[in-house]
Amino acid sequence: MSLPHAILTALLERPSSGLELTRRFDKSIGYFWSATHQQIYRELGRLEAEGYIRALPAEQPARGQKKSYEVLPAGRAELARWTAASQDPKPIRDVMLLRLRAAAVVGTDGLQADLRRHLELHQRQLAEYEEIQRRDFPPGKDAPEDRLRHLVLRAGIDLETFWTQWLTHALQEFGELPEGS
Amino acid sequence: MSLPHAILTALLERPSSGLELTRRFDKSIGYFWSATHQQIYRELGRLEAEGYIRALPAEQPARGQKKSYEVLPAGRAELARWTAASQDPKPIRDVMLLRLRAAAVVGTDGLQADLRRHLELHQRQLAEYEEIQRRDFPPGKDAPEDRLRHLVLRAGIDLETFWTQWLTHALQEFGELPEGS
DNA sequence: ACGGTTTATGCAACTAGTTGCACAAAGGCT
DNA sequence: AGCCTTTGTGCAACTAGTTGCATAAACCGT
Known part of the structure; x- marks a missing residue:
């Protein structure tokens, strides 16, 4: 709703x-x-x-x-x-995490390429957010509504940052993992 | 699917x-x-x-x-x-971010309590994940499937960490904001 | 004036997920 | 024996979101 x-x-x-x-x-x-x-x-x-x-x-x-x-x-x-109104936070619902979990039982073949692709997509999104931050929220500007909107943008930035780091980490893990299985 | x-x-x-x-x-x-x-x-x-x-x-x-x-x-x-199979990542879809954005135009009345409640929920979830990490992934244990599962768990930990930090930050902002509007 | 593209609006059908309820067996309580 | 709760299974209806397609006006080149 x-x-x-x-x-x-x-x-x-x-x-x-x-x-x-x-x-x-x-x-x-x-x-x-x-x-x-x-x-x-x-x-x-x-x-x-x-x-x-x-x-x-x-x-x-x-x-x-x-x-x-x-x-x-x-x-x-x-x-x-x-x-x-009070609303409960929804639990995480993420396909990539599910796929990684599945890979733990059926093998990692073919997954690496998509991890790399996701990394690139998240990096691009992060860059876009940072561009908006530079443009719309320069250091001086902090009227009350701006501060709230900036806070929301920062959530986006931090989330994309998390994903890029996590995917990088995952790819490192894959580099060390034997192919297949 | x-x-x-x-x-x-x-x-x-x-x-x-x-x-x-x-x-x-x-x-x-x-x-x-x-x-x-x-x-x-x-x-x-x-x-x-x-x-x-x-x-x-x-x-x-x-x-x-x-x-x-x-x-x-x-x-x-x-x-x-x-x-x-290659799958596109879904864009973020988060009600709390939407509510904050709405608060920027209709005012922040009543939101603070729910932010605090969410903070507590995320802290609890984080504690639960960290407990699982202690129990199921002690430093020595890193067979290939364990490493993948651990990676997934770490995503959960990092996401909950992000939320607790972001909500803390948001509440600070609220402390400085005038009540209402 | 004609035919193609862009702008703008919208319906209908489908898919995924949620909510509400129902039914049956098993175990315990009295 | 009769009832109550727990365990286990499942259907049906609803809600939200997606996909595919349809329609019409306007603009634009030829």
Whole structure:
């Protein structure tokens, strides 16, 4: 039940159409809560039906026509409620860890290449986050909302850092392991 | 499509009944791929239908009767195939990060308590992992499969360490932030 | 004016995971 | 004997997310 709240947050930051939201979900919020345009359109429909958002007045509301949404007071209230509500952290659910565990019983053949590929992907993501940090959060800038957003970005940086280190470590282990088995 | 492979891995480590698997998923494999008993029973049915596993001979195969499964060669082959196959890493998908981002626009009221609760939960999980490390991976022990399993455990330890640090940091930030907004 | 690409919106079907409940046997308690 | 809890198994319905495809307007070159 998080996608609607991700959308409310994005719309509060700036009213947008479905496609604009989709674009913004490809970075920023989407870095830690990704969504496809189909999910977003569906959710916009629901949020509107529930009275949390409304379409900004536009002339011909026909198909293929841009339609922007803004958050209504009820939507803001719902978001505040959800943000403050207690929620349990989800346990880790990671395929690579599972594969490594499987490799311990069926052998490591073929796994090494994908580990290397993942390492590269995580390094790239890390570099992207660090670029954003340089650009959007220079040392002086720390208004309260900026500090919270920076904190979120730092979580991304630290997580990617963890993965690059862990994968590097794993590949070292593989270098020392006999091939197969 | 990972649950069946998690189950194959678990069954290769030791043939088990549905309930035993459920128990084992509450620790060990379940630490990074959790599953309920309903999921497990359903998946056992499918795996059996596909010829990847089979029920060990038991007398009365009635309801409420324990039924153990073992992995067939086809199952082992499928697991090896899946382990070696290239798979993209999933982007982060974390509710707490989303909530913090939302808090940047609707205010931080009520969030602090849950941050503290999460910190405690992650600290507890970290302690549990470290206990397992002490117990199952003493310095001397490093047969190839042990090293892989240890690597997986270390991922858990490092991830929980990250969260405890990040949450601590977040709470510090909150201490300095004015209440509300 | 025509045909191709891009922008923008959306439905329908499918897959994976979760929740809620039900049923049966076994063991103990009274 | 009758009931209560625990152990073990399982179905059905629901929710969230993904995949595949469809539609329409606008813009753009020829």
